Amino acid sequence: MEIIIQPTPEAGGIIAARIIAKLVRTKPDCVLGLATGSTPLATYRELVRMHHDEGLDFSRVTTFNLDEYVGLPPEHPHSYHAFMDEHFFGHVNVPRARIHIPDGMARDVPAECARYEAAIVAAAGIDLQLLGIGTDGHIGFNEPSSSLASRTRIKTLTERTRADNARFFGGDLAQVPFHCITMGVGTIMASREVLMLAFGARKADAVAAAVEGPITAMNPASMLQMHAVAKCVVDEPAAAKLSRRDYYRWVFANKPDWQRIA
Numbered sequence: 401m402e403i404i405i406q407p408t409p410e411a412g413g414i415i416a417a418r419i420i421a422k423l424v425r426t427k428p429d430c431v432l433g434l435a436t437g438s439t440p441l442a443t444y445r446e447l448v449r450m451h452h453d454e455g456l457d458f459s460r461v462t463t464f465n466l467d468e469y470v471g472l473p474p475e476h477p478h479s480y481h482a483f484m485d486e487h488f489f490g491h492v493n494v495p496r497a498r499i500h501i502p503d504g505m506a507r508d509v510p511a512e513c514a515r516y517e518a519a520i521v522a523a524a525g526i527d528l529q530l531l532g533i534g535t536d537g538h539i540g541f542n543e544p545s546s547s548l549a550s551r552t553r554i555k556t557l558t559e560r561t562r563a564d565n566a567r568f569f570g571g572d573l574a575q576v577p578f579h580c581i582t583m584g585v586g587t588i589m590a591s592r593e594v595l596m597l598a599f600g601a602r603k604a605d606a607v608a609a610a611v612e613g614p615i616t617a618m619n620p621a622s623m624l625q626m627h628a629v630a631k632c633v634v635d636e637p638a639a640a641k642l643s644r645r646d647y648y649r650w651v652f653a654n655k656p657d658w659q660r661i662a
C-alpha cells in the first residue's frame with residue numbers, strides 16, 4: 401500500500417482530487433466508486449472547483465456509491481443520495497443516468513444487492529474506489545467480522561458506527577438507521593484501484609491496524625493490503641500510530657518524476 405501523509409485534511413483532499421482528476425482526464429468514461437461521510441468532503445470540494453475553474457468534465461463518468469441506509473428514501477435529508485447531491489452531484493456534470501447508489505427503500509433487499517453487483521459488472525467494473533475508514537476499521541459499512549470475500553448485501557451497523565454517525569442526524573442516535581446496504585469487501589477489492597482517506601486522531605488506531613497490522617476481518621480495511629493498487633492518504637494525526645511513517649514520507653518525497661501527482 402502506498403501511504404501519503406499530508407499536513408491537513410484539506411491537503412489530503414486535494415491530493416485525492418488530483419488522483420481522481422487525472423483518471424477522469426485520461427479515461428473520460430471511467431467508473432468511479434464514491435464514498436460519503438466527513439472524510440471525502442475536501443476531495444469533493446476540490447473536484448467541484450476543478451469542474452468550475454478548469455473544466456474538469458464528468459459527462460461520461462459513471463459512479464457507484466459504496467452504501468446507503470436501509471429505510472431512508474432518496475429525498476430524506478440524511479440519506480446518502482441527499483448527501484451526494486449536496487456535496488458533489490449537484491455541482492458537477494455527472495449525468496443522472498450514470499449515478500448509482502443502492503436503493504435503501506428496496507422491498508427485496510437481496511434482489512437490490514444482486515442488481516447493484518450486476519450493474520457494476522455491466523459498467524465493466526470500478527476503475528477507482530474512494531474510501532473512508534471507520535474508527536472500527538470498516539470500509540463501506542463492512543463492520544468488523546465482515547467476510548473479506550463479501551459482495552453487496554445488507555449489514556447491521558455497530559453501535560459505535562451509529563454513535564459516530566449520529567452527528568449527521570443532529571446528534572440524535574435514535575434517528576440513525578440500524579441497517580444499510582453496502583458493497584462488500586470483495587466488491588471493493590474487485591475495483592482496479594483503491595484510494596482510502598483518513599483524517600484526524602480518532603482514526604489513528606484503525607489506520608495503523610489496517611496498514612501495518614495483520615489482515616483480519618476484525619479490521620476489514622486491512623484487506624486492502626492484498627490490493628495491487630492501493631493508496632492511503634492520511635493527515636498527520638491519523639498517521640501518528642504508523643510505526644513506519646518516516647519511511648512513507650521519504651518514499652513520497654523521493655518518487656520518480658513520472659510518478660508524481662501533479
Ligand code: PGA
Nearest residue numbers: 437438439440532533534
Ligand atoms: P467519516 O466516516 O468520514 O464520517 O469519518 C468514515 C467511514 O465511516 O467510512
